[in-house]
Amino acid sequence: MSKLKLSLSKLPKPVKIAMWVLLAILAYALPLLEPPFITTPGVDFGGVLFVVTMYMLVALGLNIVVGYAGLLDLGYVGFYAVGAYTAAILTSFHANWPLLFALPIAVLASTISGVLLGAPTLRVRGDYLAIVTLGFGEIIRLVAVNTEWLGERKGISNVARPPSVGGTEGLFEIPHLYWGDGTVLIDTQDTTKFLVFGVLDQIPYYWLGLTVVIIMLFADYLIKNSRVGRAWEATREDEDAAELMGVPTFRFKLLAFATGAFIGGLAGALYASRQNFINPDSFLLLFSILFLAAVVVGGQGNRWGVLVGATLVAYLPQRFREFDDFRVLVFGLALVALAILRPEGLFPPRRTVRAKQLEQELEELEVGTDGEEKAHA
Amino acid sequence: MLLEVEGLCVNYGHIEAIRDISFSVPEGSVTTLIGANGAGKTTTLKTLSGIRKVRAGSVKFDGKDITHAAPYERVKLGISQSPEGRRCFVGMSVRENLDMGAFVRNDRKSKAYQEDMDRVLTLFPRLSERINQSAGTMSGGEQQMLAIGRALMARPRLLLLDEPSMGLAPKLIAQIFSIIKEINAQGTTVLLVEQNAAQALKAADDAHILETGEIVRSGKGSELAGDDSVKAAYLGGDI
Numbered sequence: 001m002s003k004l005k006l007s008l009s010k011l012p013k014p015v016k017i018a019m020w021v022l023l024a025i026l027a028y029a030l031p032l033l034e035p036p037f038i039t040t041p042g043v044d045f046g047g048v049l050f051v052v053t054m055y056m057l058v059a060l061g062l063n064i065v066v067g068y069a070g071l072l073d074l075g076y077v078g079f080y081a082v083g084a085y086t087a088a089i090l091t092s093f094h095a096n097w098p099l100l101f102a103l104p105i106a107v108l109a110s111t112i113s114g115v116l117l118g119a120p121t122l123r124v125r126g127d128y129l130a131i132v133t134l135g136f137g138e139i140i141r142l143v144a145v146n147t148e149w150l151g152e153r154k155g156i157s158n159v160a161r162p163p164s165v166g167g168t169e170g171l172f173e174i175p176h177l178y179w180g181d182g183t184v185l186i187d188t189q190d191t192t193k194f195l196v197f198g199v200l201d202q203i204p205y206y207w208l209g210l211t212v213v214i215i216m217l218f219a220d221y222l223i224k225n226s227r228v229g230r231a232w233e234a235t236r237e238d239e240d241a242a243e244l245m246g247v248p249t250f251r252f253k254l255l256a257f258a259t260g261a262f263i264g265g266l267a268g269a270l271y272a273s274r275q276n277f278i279n280p281d282s283f284l285l286l287f288s289i290l291f292l293a294a295v296v297v298g299g300q301g302n303r304w305g306v307l308v309g310a311t312l313v314a315y316l317p318q319r320f321r322e323f324d325d326f327r328v329l330v331f332g333l334a335l336v337a338l339a340i341l342r343p344e345g346l347f348p349p350r351r352t353v354r355a356k357q358l359e360q361e362l363e364e365l366e367v368g369t370d371g372e373e374k375a376h377a
Numbered sequence: 378m379l380l381e382v383e384g385l386c387v388n389y390g391h392i393e394a395i396r397d398i399s400f401s402v403p404e405g406s407v408t409t410l411i412g413a414n415g416a417g418k419t420t421t422l423k424t425l426s427g428i429r430k431v432r433a434g435s436v437k438f439d440g441k442d443i444t445h446a447a448p449y450e451r452v453k454l455g456i457s458q459s460p461e462g463r464r465c466f467v468g469m470s471v472r473e474n475l476d477m478g479a480f481v482r483n484d485r486k487s488k489a490y491q492e493d494m495d496r497v498l499t500l501f502p503r504l505s506e507r508i509n510q511s512a513g514t515m516s517g518g519e520q521q522m523l524a525i526g527r528a529l530m531a532r533p534r535l536l537l538l539d540e541p542s543m544g545l546a547p548k549l550i551a552q553i554f555s556i557i558k559e560i561n562a563q564g565t566t567v568l569l570v571e572q573n574a575a576q577a578l579k580a581a582d583d584a585h586i587l588e589t590g591e592i593v594r595s596g597k598g599s600e601l602a603g604d605d606s607v608k609a610a611y612l613g614g615d616i
Contacts, residue, residue: 246452246481
């Protein structure tokens, strides 16, 4: 694993870039290729892939809060809901805005809700924060259930879709592949119109979702390697020591919360737009737990790890749908197995691995330096 | 006076940790606060760094009132601390720890920054040997050097050191104290908190003895080191 990583990092830069581009093209083409074993029988593959990208987005956002800044947030679905409801209200229930105008407002609303929740609660540490955020997620849902203005239990329908490029027929049509017995054919009957955001074909939504995920990955890379990223890391490791270094830890924790809320709200708004319909049941506590599971399973603090975690959490239950209720049991068993075998997640960040090695090495080292000191004396 | 503390009182809940202490640190000096466990030494330093809130009294740095200033404002003004128990960022490398020490500076790419880095690595050659190693894998003595080096990276005018000798072998303690003298000789004022009274009094120009939250004696370091009652109480001598 690490050997593979090493040999990959030695490749010249153009080769590396070419590999990334190839990977991205493959990711975009995935629902058109419809590779056997990977496709989801009985559920629309494009739709599942869209949900996977939403989980990826949410996992990236929650990873900033939990993985980078070390703040346990059990109510992340609340931000997702604020984004979704804002988009729904502005495009359907109380106004008729196009989605592109509603999106920035939805994201702004969830960011503000992040600041409003964070400002009083980030002063408490550890367990208390988890409890407060848990309450926040439920309060948002219960407010939606009980407010006529937000559609109560019935929810809000006719949420605006993204604008189609090139009218209802799109710019051009892309055929899918058809996998027969031992043969692969291009199926000209089964095509996706580029870029039509309609009712049936979910693939354009997936492309939109994937594009947003890629943009957020870049943003995540930049912010992690900036002064802000270092401040988060120091705060997570030792808050008092970070203060002594001159890091205003409260401000940086609030920034992490707001950034996480921003991404969560964006995912929520996109989700509402694809669903065309939302009601409070889309924002149960269960989703906060699944989002957190995606981050923890993947390896908190590692952006690629949490993407894998998000994929597993969103994709596996759909892939094994035919096992019906057993899939929940299997999912649970898989999580328990993971907790025992890889407690830091599938792909823990370099630092966590180092911290793990530390314990053994430290003992040897202490013995080593003791000897040295005696030699000096 | 670089630092002036007037009538400082600090509480932990209802418990008075520090009662009405006053002292000052002259520019360019090494000043020490010595005392037993629980005397309030660490609390005093935490208060000077802004981590603990003041109940009463005032703190002035270079004539400016900083009694209620936030910790990061104090670092910007030129007060930095090597905390009790080192508190290095164990997941970060030595270099990343030193960079964290310079968090308030905006001149990372400049020559002055590189010079400060070189200065720290010259003071502590051990750190330059381990520059890319993660701090958590280093021994206690090395972590202590890193904690002091990290504090120096902020370019402090006043360096606060909280028990730099804690848990170290005697040979290493002597080395740390000679480096403290050197840092002071290079122009940084040092406020040193210690349980190791013998070493601290030897290194200090001025000294104050803390007992249960109050200053009971003050004087020149050499003076107190020669005082019989101080010897009896803190230096293990007999009368």
